[in-house]
Amino acid sequence: MLSKGTCVKIVAVSLLAVAVQHIARLVVSSGIFTHHYKHFPGPCRKVENIQLGSEDFYTLPDGLTFISSGFRMQNMGRGVEEHFRKNKLEGRMYLFDFKKADAGVKELKIRSTDLFNVDTFHPHGVGVWEDKKAGRHVVFVVNHPLEEPVADRIEKFIFDPNKLELLHQAYYSGEAMKSVNDVQPTGEDSFYFTNYQYFRNRVPVTLETLLQLRITDVVHFDANNYTVVADDLASANGIAMSKDGQYIYVAPCLGQEIRVFRRNKDNSLTLQQIFPLYTIPDNIQVDHTTGDLYVGCHPIAYKVLLHMEEPSEHLAPSQVLQLRVKDGNITSAQELLYDHGELISGSTSALVYNRKLLVGSIFHNLVTCDVNIPL
Amino acid sequence: MGVLLKILVVAVLGVIAQQALRIVNSWGVFAHYYQHYPGPCQTVEGVQPGSEDFHILPNGQALISSGLRYEIFDPKCKEFWKKHGVKGRMYLMDLQNVQAAPRELKITSTSQFNADTFAPHGISVVEDSKQGRHVVFVVNHPYGDEAVASRVEKFLYDPLKQELIHQTYFSDPTMMVVNDLQATGENSFYFTNSNYFTKPLAVLLEVLLELPLTDVVYFDGQTYTVVDSGLKSPNGVAMSPGGKYVYVAYFVAREIAVYKRNEDNTLRPVQKYPLYGWPDNIQVDQKTGHLFVALHPLAYKFLAYTDDIGGQTTPSQVIQLAVEDGLIKSSQELFYDHGDLISGSSTAIVYDGTLLVGSVFHNLVTCKVNVPLL
Numbered sequence: 001m002l003s004k005g006t007c008v009k010i011v012a013v014s015l016l017a018v019a020v021q022h023i024a025r026l027v028v029s030s031g032i033f034t035h036h037y038k039h040f041p042g043p044c045r046k047v048e049n050i051q052l053g054s055e056d057f058y059t060l061p062d063g064l065t066f067i068s069s070g071f072r073m074q075n076m077g078r079g080v081e082e083h084f085r086k087n088k089l090e091g092r093m094y095l096f097d098f099k100k101a102d103a104g105v106k107e108l109k110i111r112s113t114d115l116f117n118v119d120t121f122h123p124h125g126v127g128v129w130e131d132k133k134a135g136r137h138v139v140f141v142v143n144h145p146l147e148e149p150v151a152d153r154i155e156k157f158i159f160d161p162n163k164l165e166l167l168h169q170a171y172y173s174g175e176a177m178k179s180v181n182d183v184q185p186t187g188e189d190s191f192y193f194t195n196y197q198y199f200r201n202r203v204p205v206t207l208e209t210l211l212q213l214r215i216t217d218v219v220h221f222d223a224n225n226y227t228v229v230a231d232d233l234a235s236a237n238g239i240a241m242s243k244d245g246q247y248i249y250v251a252p253c254l255g256q257e258i259r260v261f262r263r264n265k266d267n268s269l270t271l272q273q274i275f276p277l278y279t280i281p282d283n284i285q286v287d288h289t290t291g292d293l294y295v296g297c298h299p300i301a302y303k304v305l306l307h308m309e310e311p312s313e314h315l316a317p318s319q320v321l322q323l324r325v326k327d328g329n330i331t332s333a334q335e336l337l338y339d340h341g342e343l344i345s346g347s348t349s350a351l352v353y354n355r356k357l358l359v360g361s362i363f364h365n366l367v368t369c370d371v372n373i374p375l
Numbered sequence: 376m377g378v379l380l381k382i383l384v385v386a387v388l389g390v391i392a393q394q395a396l397r398i399v400n401s402w403g404v405f406a407h408y409y410q411h412y413p414g415p416c417q418t419v420e421g422v423q424p425g426s427e428d429f430h431i432l433p434n435g436q437a438l439i440s441s442g443l444r445y446e447i448f449d450p451k452c453k454e455f456w457k458k459h460g461v462k463g464r465m466y467l468m469d470l471q472n473v474q475a476a477p478r479e480l481k482i483t484s485t486s487q488f489n490a491d492t493f494a495p496h497g498i499s500v501v502e503d504s505k506q507g508r509h510v511v512f513v514v515n516h517p518y519g520d521e522a523v524a525s526r527v528e529k530f531l532y533d534p535l536k537q538e539l540i541h542q543t544y545f546s547d548p549t550m551m552v553v554n555d556l557q558a559t560g561e562n563s564f565y566f567t568n569s570n571y572f573t574k575p576l577a578v579l580l581e582v583l584l585e586l587p588l589t590d591v592v593y594f595d596g597q598t599y600t601v602v603d604s605g606l607k608s609p610n611g612v613a614m615s616p617g618g619k620y621v622y623v624a625y626f627v628a629r630e631i632a633v634y635k636r637n638e639d640n641t642l643r644p645v646q647k648y649p650l651y652g653w654p655d656n657i658q659v660d661q662k663t664g665h666l667f668v669a670l671h672p673l674a675y676k677f678l679a680y681t682d683d684i685g686g687q688t689t690p691s692q693v694i695q696l697a698v699e700d701g702l703i704k705s706s707q708e709l710f711y712d713h714g715d716l717i718s719g720s721s722t723a724i725v726y727d728g729t730l731l732v733g734s735v736f737h738n739l740v741t742c743k744v745n746v747p748l749l
Contacts, residue, residue, distance in 0.1 A: 028405050035651035037694055037708035039411065043747055278407030321409060335409035338708070372745035374415050 026210065029256065031300035036317070041336045041357060042370035044343060049104040050094055052087050052311075054360030056182060056238075056349050058128045058139075061288050063098035063353055066139055066159075067105065068123035071362060073179065074150045075202065079310035083363060086312060091121035093141070093166055098353040101368050109165040116155060116168040120145040125182030125238070125283070127191060128159075139166055140183045140191055150200065152180040154193060176219045176226035182283060184239045184248065186267065189223040192248060194236035209235070212254045220267045229269045230261060238283035238349075242291055247272070247328040249293060251281035258284065258295065260328055275330040279319055280304065283360075285351035292375070293323040293330065296347040296359060299338070307346050311363035315341030320350040320359055322375060336371070343367060398585060401629060403652065403673035408690070413709050413730055414743035416716060419468065421476030423461050424684075426733030428555065428611075428656050428722050430500040430511075431470070437731060438511065438532075439466040439477065439739070440495040444518050447575050448681070452736075455685035463493025463515075465539055470726045473741045481538040488528060488541040492517040495528075497555030497611070497656070499564060507534040510561050514553045515544075522573040525553035527566065549592045549599040552578075555656060557612045557621065559640070562596040567609035569626060582608070582678075585627050593640050602642045603634070611656035611722070616664055620645075620701040624654035624668060631657065631668065633702060648703040652692055653677065655735075656722035665749060666696040666703070669720040669732060672711070680719060684736045688714030693723040693732060697749035707749050716740060 002010075055071040070091040072080055083089070094105040112118045124142035131138055137159040144152055153173040157166035181196035198215040199205045208215065218230040218239060230236075234255035241248055241263070248261040248269055257276050261269035280298040287294065297319040298304035307316035320337040323330045336350070336357060345364040350357060357369040422441060429439040442463040444456045455461075468477035484490040496514035503509050511530040516523050526546045530539040552570035559565065571588035572578045581588060590604035591612065603609075608626035614636075615622070621634045621642055630649045634642035652672035659666055671677040672692040680689035693710040696703045709730060710723070718737040723730060730742040 033400050033405050035406075036408070037706050039708045040746060041411075042745065333409050335411045335711070372414065373412055 022211075026212075030302045032302060034300050036299055036319070036338050038338050038340055039335075040339070040369055042372035044337075044357075044367055044369035046343065047096075047104055047366040047368060050366050051089050051092065052083075052365070053089060053363050054094075054349070054366040055123075055362055056125045056283050057096070057285075057351070057358070057360055058126050059098065059285065059288070059351055059353060059358075060128060060130065060137070065096040065098060065351075065358065066108075066126055066128055067094040067096055067360060067366070068126045068141055069094055070122055071124050071144075072122050072146070073124075073144045074146060075200070077309060079313065080308075080363075083311040091118070091123050091143075093123060093126075093139075095164065096358065098356055098358065101354075101356045101358075105366070106164055108159075109163065110157075110168070111165075113168045115171060117145065117147075120147045121155075122146060123155075124180070125193075127183040127185045129185035129188055129191075131188050138169075138185065138188045140185050142180045142183050142193065143171075144180075152177045154180065154183055154191070172221060174226055176221075176228070178216075181237050182239045184241050186220075186241070186245070187223070190221055190267075192218055192220050192229070192239055192241075192267075194218050194239045194250065196235050196237050196253070209254065214252070214255070216252070218248075218250055218269065222267060227268075229267065230259075230271070233259070238281065238295070240284040240286050240293070242286060242325075242328065243288060249284050249286070251284055251295065253280045253282060253298075256280060258293070258323065258330060260330060262328065273329050275323065275333075277321065277333070279321070281321075282348040285349060287352065290375075291325045293325060294336075294350045294352060295321045295323065296349045296361075297321055298346060303341070304346055307341075308362065311345075316346040317341050318344045318347030318359065318361065320347060320357065322352070334375075336373075337369065398583070402675040402678075404675055406651070406673060408672060408692075408711055410711050410713055411708075412712070412742055414745035416710075416730075416740055416742035418716065419473070419477065419739040419741060422466055422739050423464060424455075424459055424738070425461060425736045426466075426722070426739040427496055427735050428498045429658075429724075429731070429733055430498050431658070431661075431724060431726055432500070432509065433502060433504070435470045435726060437466075437468040437470055437477075437726075438498065438500060438509075439468060439733060440498040440513055441466055442494055443496050443516070443735060444494050445516060445523055446519055446521065447523060447573075449683065451683045451685060452681070455736075458685070463490065463495050463518075465495065465511075465513075467537070468731075470729050470731060470741075473729060478537060480532075481536065482530075482541070483538075485541045487544055489517065492519050493528075494518040496553070497566075499556045499558040500532075501558045501561050508532060510558070511539060512556055512558050512564055514556055514566070516552075523552050523570075524573075525550045527553070527556060527564070545594065547594075547599045549590075549601065551589060554609070555611045557614050559614070559618070560596070563594055563640075565591060565593050565602070565612050565614075565621060565640075567591050567612050567623060569608045569610050582627060591623060591642070595640060600641070602640070603644070610654065611668070613657040613659050613666070615659065615698070615701055616661050622657050622659070622666060624657050626653050626655070629653060631666070631696065631703060635701070646702050648696070648706075650694065650706075655720070658722060658724035660725070664698045664701075666698060667709075667724045668694045668696060669723040670694060671719060676714070677719060680714075681736075684718075688718045690714050691717045691720030691732065691734065693720060693730065695725070695749050705749060709744070709746070710742065
């Protein structure tokens with residue numbers, strides 16, 4: 001029989017061992033031992049006529065791309081406030097055409113309505129639904145309105161291609177929306193979205209991040225109800241759908257992986273594959289012809305954390321991965337771009353279309369590159 | 376007294392733990408990289424496994440040293456060499472016609488040189504611009520000795536007969552396990568000793584504990600002089616196009632050292648450029664002075680690979696280093712392969728839009744370079 005004292009000692013040492021092991025893992029995944037070299041798939045340049053920030057974009061089959069810019073969340077801190085003030089940033093949406101990749105972007109007109117205030121608009125994830133019957137595009141955008149009480153919403157716009165305008169139709173909100181990140185439409189009134197933080201306040205969120213808790217989820221809205229369709233995710237960030245609607249791809253960014261789900265008839269999801277990445281993935285884009293995935297990533301965790309605290313003071317490296325897909329499964333990965341942060345800091349979103357790579361970032365430049373290497 | 380002792384013990388353990396962690400990290404245990412290529416790549420057919428080093432002649436022909444092998448290696452490796460009929464060979468490859476199979480140069484034994492035990496390692500060439508009768512120096516570890524022996528062979532290249540005619544050899548107590556050399560004249564060269572020990576277990580310890588026992592030596596035609604010592608495994612050595620700077624790749628120290636060359640050929644260190652993998656050979660672009668370095672990015676995989684070269688793979692990596700006034704200014708990664716296309720890259724260069732990558736015991740690869748160079 002062990003004495004009480006010895007039992008206590010054993011428990012204490014075991015807890016210490018678990019803590020040390022977790023801290024060691026955290027230290028390694030923070031990226032302080034990580035070193036990569038820069039390389040590009042061809043000549044790159046920054047897109048000139050857009051403000052800083054291009055957190056997400058969505059590309060239609062014809063190459064027309066909707067870009068969200070001016071992302072910020074409530075409670076983000078003085079560094080972000082300073083960055084917005086210094087660069088006169090606002091929530092804006094831009095249009096880019098892959099077929100005219102050197103022509104830059106065009107800003108889309110957005111006006112307030114009684115349901116929507118454009119002055120507090122801070123767009124995050126974007127997803128577009130092609131309503132083929134009505135011959136129009138429905139643009140869903142995650143919004144973190146800078147107002148009290150704090151609540152994220154998903155805005156619904158109709159795109160007017162003649163006036164280059166986004167006409168606000170409706171918004172979605174509710175308890176199922178915690179800290180929303182990205183949206184993937186499945187109909188003109190239905191979509192999946194990701195909650196990327198469970199908590200809102202600084203201390204719990206910090207703990208949630210450090211302990212890499214898997215308490216975020218993916219929710220589906222079917223025009224009536226919100227249903228949690230996937231959980232056990234560490235900070236669910238980007239979400240995308242295969243072009244045939246059969247697979248849903250999710251990037252639980254702190255999990256450093258991509259999860260592939262099979263989509264069931266009732267929109268519920270069945271986990272099919274977990275593909276480990278050794279980097280923090282942000283948004284996922286799906287190639288229109290091959291079904292391959294392109295992921296914007298943050299390869300050195302502590303650097304992107306510093307960049308998010310003070311975007312004007314700290315650069316963060318950017319990385320674009322191409323994940324080859326076969327029958328929905330990811331089979332291999334290739335790195336298309338790595339930059340130390342000078343050309344582009346904090347890459348979030350990327351896509352190759354017609355041999356042109358477009359890369360967006362949280363608070364920094366939007367970049368295009370020629371892709372002259374085998375894909 | 377008891378408390379002081381306890382503090383001392385904990386402090387020493389702390390230092391040991393920190394050093395152990397640093398060393399384990401440098402083996403690449405925590406690293407993960409992705410593959411990518413500068414353009415379409417293919418393996419070069421018609422050559423035996425192994426292309427440890429090469430020299431690019433002015434007409435775009437690569438003189439490739441192939442057939443490195445050691446008696447002290449695991450029987451599985453010796454099986455592999457026997458199976459593929461590996462012996463010491465020198466190939467000539469036309470980089471302006473990469474589809475053509477490289478040609479094997481004729482090498483005959485003499486009273487001073489045995490072509491059957493020839494196991495070539497690093498190579499350096501003194502070019503003869505008039506008649507093309509280049510002087511070719513090759514590091515040789517004659518295969519079959521229980522401990523690794525090293526000598527430097529000197530050949531004369533006959534372009535008409537496509538033959539390397541053995542002239543003489545150099546051997547000296549300052550030669551430990553020689554890796555590479557850089558000629559400065561027809562009878563003078565720098566060479567690197569990459570290992571102090573010659574027996575397998577001792578070499579392993581030397582590498583694992585990062586013992587700084589090796590050096591760089593200069594031979595001026597008469598005497599051998601140690602020009603830098605107390606080093607952690609100098610591997611590749613190369614010279615800037617004007618001969619003012621000497622570049623040495625430190626395998627275990629994971630860096631490129633840039634030296635300024637003094638009048639008397641001694642070296643003065645001017646820069647240490649850290650790399651995050653184990654660099655092997657350095658090639659210099661004669662027009663721009665930029666460097667191309669082939670590395671073993673995951674040392675633990677490379678070490679495991681050298682135990683079973685027929686059954687394991689190890690990743691390959693090529694970095695371009697931009698040089699300005701002799702000093703390294705920036706870097707870019709041109710190539711990363713997990714080891715299926717090419718395992719254990721040891722040398723690389725971009726010549727006229729073609730990347731050539733050689734490996735210690737595996738394939739020889741060419742790629743089109745469609746990305747911007749520094």
